[in-house]
Amino acid sequence: MSRPKNQEARRSQLITAAAKQLRESGAARVKLRDIAQEAEVTPASVLYYYPDVQDLFVEVFARGANRYCAERERRIGEAEGAVARLRACVASGVVWPGTAEETSRLLYELFPVALRDETAHSIQRDFFDRQAALYEETLEQGAHTGEFTLAVPAPQLARTFLALEDGYAMEVLVGGITAEEEERRLLTFAQVVTGNEGLSPSA
The missing domain is CATH 1.10.357.10 (Tetracycline Repressor, domain 2)
Structure with a gap:
């Protein structure tokens, strides 16, 4: 039963990281790798939750x-x-x-x-x-x-x-x-x- 909670926490982490990168770099310039780096995960991990x-x-x-x-x-x-x-x-x-x-x-x-x-x-x-x-x-x-x-x-x-x-x-x-x-x-x-x-x- 813990997996859904972990997934929810990971999604929240990615949303927070993406928001920070969007504010700093703008939607036209932000890259997948920037979001992953901010969230301290791999790009593949981001795509796992958000293909x-x-x-x-x-x-x-x-x-x-x-x-x-x-x-x-x-x-x-x-x-x-x-x-x-x-x-x-x-x-x-x-x-x-x-x-x-x-x-x-x-x-x-x-x-x-x-x-x-x-x-x-x-x-x-x-x-x-x-x-x-x-x-x-x-x-x-x-x-x-x-x-x-x-x-x-x-x-x-x-x-x-x-x-x-x-x-x-x-x-x-x-x-x-x-x-x-x-x-x-x-x-x-x-x-x-x-x-x-x-x-x-x-x-």
């Missing part, structure tokens, strides 16, 4: 997406009131230096996988929907309490926030703007589309 390395990348993407969403949900769940929650929605989607930047870089590296793999398609849709739900619920809460006067329906706004996050995140990752500037731009948008001055970047 197609793309399947390993899909699992890296799934783990990264789940951890990213879980952290956003935690931070937003700690906020009280619609304004505080919306500010938390924004802040938790910013590419701050450290873990947020590392995770964002990893997920962007793997987006091409999501375009070509059916399993990754589903993971990407769930990843997007899970984040959109955080914005949508918060916007609807504010509209219900009268704190927000929404410019367009909450579902549309939620997806617009995510589209803006993606665009600004790329600017941060390539050094075009800072994380602080990304947050300011998103909060300015939030203020405009909700009519709440408490969302001003200077508030």
Whole structure:
């Protein structure tokens, strides 16, 4: 009965090693031997568990997406009131230096996988929907309490926030703007589309 547990541990080890190599080298440059060396196994051992390395990348993407969403949900769940929650929605989607930047870089590296793999398609849709739900619920809460006067329906706004996050995140990752500037731009948008001055970047 121990073999499945050992296999699960080995897969987790390979996912961790692949994630590190993807962040450091990028999806276009990472090699099977790099992943094997990072995991301290042979290339044949990697192929034993993942005969197609793309399947390993899909699992890296799934783990990264789940951890990213879980952290956003935690931070937003700690906020009280619609304004505080919306500010938390924004802040938790910013590419701050450290873990947020590392995770964002990893997920962007793997987006091409999501375009070509059916399993990754589903993971990407769930990843997007899970984040959109955080914005949508918060916007609807504010509209219900009268704190927000929404410019367009909450579902549309939620997806617009995510589209803006993606665009600004790329600017941060390539050094075009800072994380602080990304947050300011998103909060300015939030203020405009909700009519709440408490969302001003200077508030």
